[in-house]
Amino acid sequence: MSDKSTASSPVEALKGGFRRACVRRLVGDEDGAISVLRDEIPKLVVGWAKSTNLEAGEKKAKLKEMFDDESARADELATAFDLFAGRFERRVADLVTREIRNACARIERVAGSFEEILKKMADFPKESENIVLPESSQVPELVKSEISEIFEDNETKVEEEIGIILPIEEAKGEEVGEKVIEVVEEEEVDVGGDQAELDEPLGLGLKFDEIEEMIDEVLSMEN
Numbered sequence: 001m002s003d004k005s006t007a008s009s010p011v012e013a014l015k016g017g018f019r020r021a022c023v024r025r026l027v028g029d030e031d032g033a034i035s036v037l038r039d040e041i042p043k044l045v046v047g048w049a050k051s052t053n054l055e056a057g058e059k060k061a062k063l064k065e066m067f068d069d070e071s072a073r074a075d076e077l078a079t080a081f082d083l084f085a086g087r088f089e090r091r092v093a094d095l096v097t098r099e100i101r102n103a104c105a106r107i108e109r110v111a112g113s114f115e116e117i118l119k120k121m122a123d124f125p126k127e128s129e130n131i132v133l134p135e136s137s138q139v140p141e142l143v144k145s146e147i148s149e150i151f152e153d154n155e156t157k158v159e160e161e162i163g164i165i166l167p168i169e170e171a172k173g174e175e176v177g178e179k180v181i182e183v184v185e186e187e188e189v190d191v192g193g194d195q196a197e198l199d200e201p202l203g204l205g206l207k208f209d210e211i212e213e214m215i216d217e218v219l220s221m222e223n
Contacts, residue, residue, distance in 0.1 A: 010044070010047045010048040010051040011051070013048075014041075014047070014048045014063075015066055015070055017040045017041050017044045018067045019073060020036045021037050021206055022070055022073075022075075022206045023074045024036060025206045026074055026077075026078045033206065037211060041211070041218075042214070045063065045215065045218045046221075048063075049219065056219060059219060063215055064212075067208050068208060071206055074206075
């Protein structure tokens, strides 16, 4: 019961609003950040200001402190997931490179085997008269079939190993801290719509200076 009341308290609601604005800015959702700052933050600031006995100057200092804390949390969240994504991408790239290298080696062995057979047939023409070889038109198909089988085998290996890596990397991601995961689930950042605009975060964290004028206006109205 106490947890629920704490979560819905004016100070926690205001912190959540600051955090939403900062996270949306970090993921490149500029419109979303502006919407939070315009539609949510003023009301949350007023609600918090009415619940505290701090003086006007102290209120602004406290607001800056809370904002800076939530901005730092958003930066840590973005950094943690960037590191996780980068590490997983490198693991998969290394795995694919290794399997492609193995496939190329097997293809070279297959080609070498065919060359060796043809060379032996040329060295022993009489003995080879009674040997039934595939027609020349069938040889490319045989090679193609063998190569396809090689790539199918390697594709299966890659899928199986990625299936192993992903849970391991997810488990490592959880080690960043329960707070990181809780923030993601709590904020439910909307990254839908035009993915081209949101694929690469802008990396520009929201600063208190950008909202200071708005905070001053809200506090003056509240007083």
